[in-house]
Each structure stands twice: as structure tokens, then as C-alpha cells.
Amino acid sequence: MPRNATATRDRLIKAANELFYGDGIRSVSMDAVAAKAGVTKRTLYYHFDSKDDLVAAYLTAQDQPTLAQFARWFDEIDGPLPEKVAGLFSHVATATQHPKWKGCGFLRTAAELASTPGHPALKAGAAHKKRFEAWLAAEIAAAGHNEAGTLARQIVVLLDGAVSMMLVHRDPSYIETAGTVAANLVTQDQTGGTANRAI
Amino acid sequence: MPRNATATRDRLIKAANELFYGDGIRSVSMDAVAAKAGVTKRTLYYHFDSKDDLVAAYLTAQDQPTLAQFARWFDEIDGPLPEKVAGLFSHVATATQHPKWKGCGFLRTAAELASTPGHPALKAGAAHKKRFEAWLAAEIAAAGHNEAGTLARQIVVLLDGAVSMMLVHRDPSYIETAGTVAANLVTQDQTGGTANRAI
DNA sequence: GTCTATAGCTTGATAGAC
DNA sequence: GTCTATCAAGCTATAGAC
Numbered sequence: 010m011p012r013n014a015t016a017t018r019d020r021l022i023k024a025a026n027e028l029f030y031g032d033g034i035r036s037v038s039m040d041a042v043a044a045k046a047g048v049t050k051r052t053l054y055y056h057f058d059s060k061d062d063l064v065a066a067y068l069t070a071q072d073q074p075t076l077a078q079f080a081r082w083f084d085e086i087d088g089p090l091p092e093k094v095a096g097l098f099s100h101v102a103t104a105t106q107h108p109k110w111k112g113c114g115f116l117r118t119a120a121e122l123a124s125t126p127g128h129p130a131l132k133a134g135a136a137h138k139k140r141f142e143a144w145l146a147a148e149i150a151a152a153g154h155n156e157a158g159t160l161a162r163q164i165v166v167l168l169d170g171a172v173s174m175m176l177v178h179r180d181p182s183y184i185e186t187a188g189t190v191a192a193n194l195v196t197q198d199q200t201g202g203t204a205n206r207a208i
Numbered sequence: 209m210p211r212n213a214t215a216t217r218d219r220l221i222k223a224a225n226e227l228f229y230g231d232g233i234r235s236v237s238m239d240a241v242a243a244k245a246g247v248t249k250r251t252l253y254y255h256f257d258s259k260d261d262l263v264a265a266y267l268t269a270q271d272q273p274t275l276a277q278f279a280r281w282f283d284e285i286d287g288p289l290p291e292k293v294a295g296l297f298s299h300v301a302t303a304t305q306h307p308k309w310k311g312c313g314f315l316r317t318a319a320e321l322a323s324t325p326g327h328p329a330l331k332a333g334a335a336h337k338k339r340f341e342a343w344l345a346a347e348i349a350a351a352g353h354n355e356a357g358t359l360a361r362q363i364v365v366l367l368d369g370a371v372s373m374m375l376v377h378r379d380p381s382y383i384e385t386a387g388t389v390a391a392n393l394v395t396q397d398q399t400g401g402t403a404n405r406a407i
Numbered sequence: 408g409t410c411t412a413t414a415g416c417t418t419g420a421t422a423g424a425c
Numbered sequence: 426g427t428c429t430a431t432c433a434a435g436c437t438a439t440a441g442a443c
Contacts, residue, residue, distance in 0.1 A: 119376045
């Protein structure tokens with residue numbers, strides 16, 4: 010049993026992640042999170058002021074690992090930009106096959122907490138989605154496209170739509186459909202699509 | 209106070225709709241639904257076996273009105289198919305400006321109940337989304353396109369993605385972006401885009 | 408920092424009268 | 426079909442000891 014505050018906090022966030030992502034926010038009790046982390050509820054409330062605070066910490070902790078995962082997928086794929094974009098959707102399609110997959114945690118939290126506009130977890134989720142869009146725009150710009158911002162926005166709409174439809178129908182063909190459209194948008198963008206990023 | 213069973217049941221579903229859509233499923237109690245409908249909880253449990261049963265009835269009741277609303281919007285718009293599709297997104301963008309708008313009730317329910325796979329409300333939501341896609345495919349086919357099924361699927365992904373991003377960022381420009389992409393997909397589909405639906 | 412114990416309230420669902 | 430009354434369990438959060 011670690012007596013280190015940071016280690017305990019990390020275990021609490023890890024437990025919160027597994028439970029909140031797995032079962033949803035409101036259906037998971039603070040008792041359950043504390044029990045999963047192996048501490049009492051009093052310790053949980055020592056590290057987090059409230060459940061809302063814990064939910065925000067859980068989503069914030071998912072931000073960087075999620076971005077890193079997408080960046081890894083993107084780097085893995087060889088070939089021109091349209092293929093890299095299509096490959097991103099293929100990787101997502103594969104990930105959704107995992108038995109524990111239950112949609113995008115950021116989108117699901119936005120859906121469940123839609124009635125509490127100022128909630129800190131909603132701000133964390135929106136910030137993550139903006140960071141993802143900005144990362145994608147930077148990758149597209151680096152590949153020599155002038156309309157990188159527009160393309161990135163179109164692609165995130167397709168990606169989040171595909172993930173939403175996958176959650177509803179459990180049919181990965183929606184993701185393939187979206188990936189094809191996204192790749193075509195990149196191909197059709199002729200403002201700089203054929204330019205070389207080198208001097 | 210109506211003593212008619214159907215009228216009471218309708219009032220209960222109306223109350224459930226306002227509360228479940230407004231605040232989410234798990235944060236609304238059966239007490240709250242009964243109180244909003246002006247009956248006691250015992251009466252609510254006379255009409256519905258359980259909360260899950262009520263949630264499914266709420267979503268099922270939204271199916272036809274939602275489809276009818278989209279069909280009305282679609283009919284209102286004059287012009288060729290790409291303009292009708294773009295206009296559909298514009299109507300959605302306007303609807304999301306309403307202060308009570310809190311995303312797509314079907315998607316939000318799918319998100320909140322993602323941990324209970326066989327839930328009857330999830331089946332009702334998936335059936336609604338399938339019906340919407342089928343309606344759109346039929347409209348596209350009626351306009352003379354051969355790839356109506358593919359186009360409809362691409363458009364629903366864009367529409368649900370746009371609505372999801374609107375819920376996260378509260379920025380209607382995502383819907384306009386998606387509408388432009390959708391209209392371009394219809395325009396680019398040359399398999400029958402210029403054919404006349406008449407003999 | 409972590410514990411035991413509990414306050415104070417709300418929940419989904421039911422018993423039984425009329 | 427609708428009522429009053431209530432159960433047993435769950436909830437978020439806190440008091441106070443060590």
C-alpha cells in the first residue's frame with residue numbers, strides 16, 4: 010500500500026477512468042471508485058473536493074494519452090497524406106472492436122453532462138477536442154496544404170460522427186465510409202496537395 | 209384530471225421526454241417524472257413496469273415526430289438535391305440555437321446507456337437512426353441517384369458528427385462545414401445526378 | 408494521509424386501500 | 426387506475442481519531 014500522495018491520487022484517477030468510462034458518470038458512486046483504488050472514501054475526498062472535481066480530473070488525464078495514441082497511429086502509416094488519413098480511420102475501426110470499447114469518453118461525458126453547462130469536465134472535454142483538431146490541422150499543414158484548418162475541421166466531424174454511429178449500430182462500416190470521404194477530401198484539396206514540404 | 213388511461217400515459221411520456229432530454233436519464237428520478245405529470249409514483253408504475261421501460265417508451269415516442277420534422281424541413285426547401293441537403297443542415301443549425309437544445313436525444317441516450325448493451329431504449333434509438341438513414345436514401349434515390357445508399361450513409365455520419373461537435377463546442381460553424389461537405393458529395397455523385405425522376 | 412463511522416437525503420420499486 | 430404510505434438500499438459528503 011503506497012503511502013505516497015501522488016501514487017494514491019494516480020490510482021484514484023486510474024480507477025475513476027475504468028469505472029466512469031465503463032459505466033458512465035452518474036451510475037458510478039464515489040464508494041465504487043474508492044473501493045477500486047483500494048482506499049476509503051475519506052481518502053478519496055482528501056484528494057478531490059467533489060465528484061465533479063474527480064470527473065474533470067479523469068477526463069483531463071485522458072487528454073495527452075489520447076492525443077499521443079492518435080499521433081502514434083498517424084506516424085505508423087506510410088504513404089501520402091490521404092492514405093495516412095484513411096489509415097487513421099482504419100486504426101479507429103480496429104480499436105472499436107475491443108470488447109471494452111464504449112465510444113469516445115469525451116463525447117459520452119459531453120452527452121451525459123449536457124444539462125450542467127459550466128461543468129469543469131465539459132471544459133476539459135472541449136479543450137481536448139480542440140487540441141486534437143489543432144494537431145490534425147498542423148499535420149495537414151506540414152504536408153503542404155493551405156486549407157489545413159478547413160480540412161481538419163471536416164475530418165474531425167467525420168471522425169466523431171463515425172464513432173457516434175459505431176456506438177449506436179455497432180457496425181464498423183460507418184467508420185470505413187467516413188474514412189473514405191475524409192481521404193477523398195484531402196485528395197481533392199489542390200491548394201497545395203502536390204507541393205513538397207521541403208524547400 | 210383525466211381519468212383516461214391513454215391520456216395519463218401520454219402525459220407521463222411527455223413529462224419523461226422533457227425531463228430525460230433536459231437532464232439525462234440517470235439524473236431524473238421516477239418521482240420527478242410522476243410529479244411533472246401530476247400523478248403519484250404508484251400510477252407511473254401502473255403504466256410502466258420499470259424505469260428502463262419508461263425510457264424506452266420515451267425514445268420510441270420521439271421516433272416519428274423527429275422523422276416528420278426532418279421530412280418537413282426537406283420539403284420546404286426548393287431547388288436541386290444538393291441545395292435541399294445543404295438546407296437540411298441549415299435547419300439543424302438553427303434548431304441548435306434554441307436555448308433548450310441539448311444535442312440529439314437518441315445519441316445522448318446511446319452514450320449514457322452504453323454500459324447496458326441490451327437496453328430496450330438502445331434498440332429504439334438504433335431503429336430510429338436506421339429509419340432516418342433509410343428515409344434519406346429514399347429521398348436521394350427519388351431524385352435520380354444510383355448510389356443513394358452510400359450517399360445517405362455518408363450524410364448521416366456528417367450530420368451526427370456535426371451535432372456532436374455542436375454539443376461539445378457550442379459552435380454552429382461545424383454544422384455549416386458538414387452541410388457543405390454533404391452537398392458537395394451529392395453534387396459530385398454523377399451516377400444519376402442529372403437524370404430526371406420522371407419517365 | 409488514511410482510517411472508522413455516520414449524517415442526511417434520494418433512489419427504484421412495492422403493499423394495500425378504494 | 427389512482428391513491429397514501431413506506432421499504433431497503435444507495436447516494437454525496439463530513440466528523441473526528443490517529
